[in-house]
Structure formats: C-alpha cells, structure tokens
Amino acid sequence: MSLITTLILANFTTPERIGVTALSMLWLLPLALSVAVVYKATKVREVRAVSFIKESVVLFASIVVFMLITAVALLAIAWLVT
Amino acid sequence: MPPRSKENHFVLLLTVGLAGWLVPGGGHFILKERARAIIIFAAIVLTFAAGLYIGSIGVVNPVTGKLAYTAQIMNSPAVAIIGHFTKQGEYSVFGKPNEIGQIYTSITGLLNLLCIVNAVYLAHLKETEHARA
Numbered sequence: 612m613s614l615i616t617t618l619i620l621a622n623f624t625t626p627e628r629i630g631v632t633a634l635s636m637l638w639l640l641p642l643a644l645s646v647a648v649v650y651k652a653t654k655v656r657e658v659r660a661v662s663f664i665k666e667s668v669v670l671f672a673s674i675v676v677f678m679l680i681t682a683v684a685l686l687a688i689a690w691l692v693t
Numbered sequence: 694m695p696p697r698s699k700e701n702h703f704v705l706l707l708t709v710g711l712a713g714w715l716v717p718g719g720g721h722f723i724l725k726e727r728a729r730a731i732i733i734f735a736a737i738v739l740t741f742a743a744g745l746y747i748g749s750i751g752v753v754n755p756v757t758g759k760l761a762y763t764a765q766i767m768n769s770p771a772v773a774i775i776g777h778f779t780k781q782g783e784y785s786v787f788g789k790p791n792e793i794g795q796i797y798t799s800i801t802g803l804l805n806l807l808c809i810v811n812a813v814y815l816a817h818l819k820e821t822e823h824a825r826a
Contacts, residue, residue, distance in 0.1 A: 626749040626790035638747070638793050642800060645740040649733055649804045653811040658728040 639678065647671040702820055709816040713809035715769060720812025724819065733808050741768055741801040748794020750775050751784035761795045767802035767809075 629635050647670040655663055713720030718734035721727075744752060755762045755776040766772050778784070786794065 623745050624749050624751075624784060626751070626786045626794070627747050629747070629789040629793060631789055635789055635793075641743060642740065642797055645736050646800065646804065648736045649808065652729050652732040652736070653808060658726075658732065663732075 640675070643674045643678075644671050647674060702817075705820065706813050706816055710809050710813045713805070713812045714767070717769065717805050717808065720809055721815070724812060724815055726815070733805075737768065737801050737805050737808075740804075741798055744794045744797025744801065745775075747797065748786050748790040748792075749784055751779055751786035752791055752794035752798055754779050754782075756780045756782070758795060761799045764799035764802040767806045768798070769805075772802075 629638070644667075647667045651663060651667045651670060652658065655666060709720040709723055712723050716722075716734065717737035718730035718732075720730075721733060722730035752758070753762065753765050753772055753775045755773075762772075762776060766776075
C-alpha cells in the first residue's frame, strides 16, 4: 500500500478535534447545503445549471434562516424559564 | 410496443430501488436521468465521507449505535463492511466528533432513502405513461 493511501486511510480512523464551542455549530452549514442540493435534485422538473443552483441556494438559505429563528426562540424560552 | 406485464413492472421498480441503494443515484442513472444521478451521487458520497472524516469510521457501529446504523445502512450495503470492522469497538469515538459524524452519515442515509423512493416513483410514472401512450 502506498504512503498516500495509508495517510488517506489514517485520516478516516482518527476523529477530528472539535471542541464544544459556539463555532462548532458551523458544521451544520455543509450538511444543510447537501440536504438542499439532494432535495432539489429530486424535486426540479428539469435539471438546468442556473435554475438548479438558484433553487438550491434559496432552499439552503431558508434552512439556515429558520434554524437561526428556532435557535433564538429556544434561547428566549430558556432565558425566560431560568 | 406492447405494455409490460405486472411482473416486469415490479421487477423494474425493484431493480431501480436496488440500484439506488447499491450506489447513490444509481436508480436515477438507470432511468437515464444522468444529471440528477451525478448530483445525488456527488452530494451523498461527499457528505458521507465528510462524516467519516470528522468522526472516523467509528461513527458507524452496529452494536453501540444501532439507531444511527439503521439510517447509515441506507447509504449503501458497503456501510455493512465498515460496520464489520468497527463492531469490536477498536475505533471508539466520543463527544462532538462522534455526534457530528453520526449526524452527517445518518442524514445522508435518509437522503438516499428519499432518492430511492423518488427513483422508484419516477420509474412507476414513466411506465404508466408508456402504457397509456
């Protein structure tokens, strides 16, 4: 097995270091993008580059905005209760 | 061209569903929806690989993470091979990397399930339209 293959495989057997910080929430962005792209790939009538990208970006933005709204609402509830 | 029999129709739907499970986007590829197939394949494989990269292959564990494994196996039967290596607990992972890795790999499994259902539905629609024409 070549050195490059070994190094690539090694990357998949040791976890990354991710702290419990507010910044770790940014990991939701690639996942939200993937959800938006796959969902739109199943929904659009015809796959055309410009309209597909536009629709995916709109869905991605909607997911992120609604998650932010939910986070703020939950924070407000937690602040009121405690 | 005579319409296909019910058995042939069922075989087509089964083939499309199985192809979509074997390789993400495979079902759409069989239906000649090449662009959709490529997008689905790239998005699901990259996100699944990102999940494994973040949390290591330890996030796929059929013993300690049964619920997540149920969703992860929808990516492809190849996930069972990873599960075979990790079930002994040699690649244990905890905390945030485990959490994020499991979420990434499970969500991609559920997304692939959506794609499989969509491909089977498209195959059914195409066959029905073909029979009517």
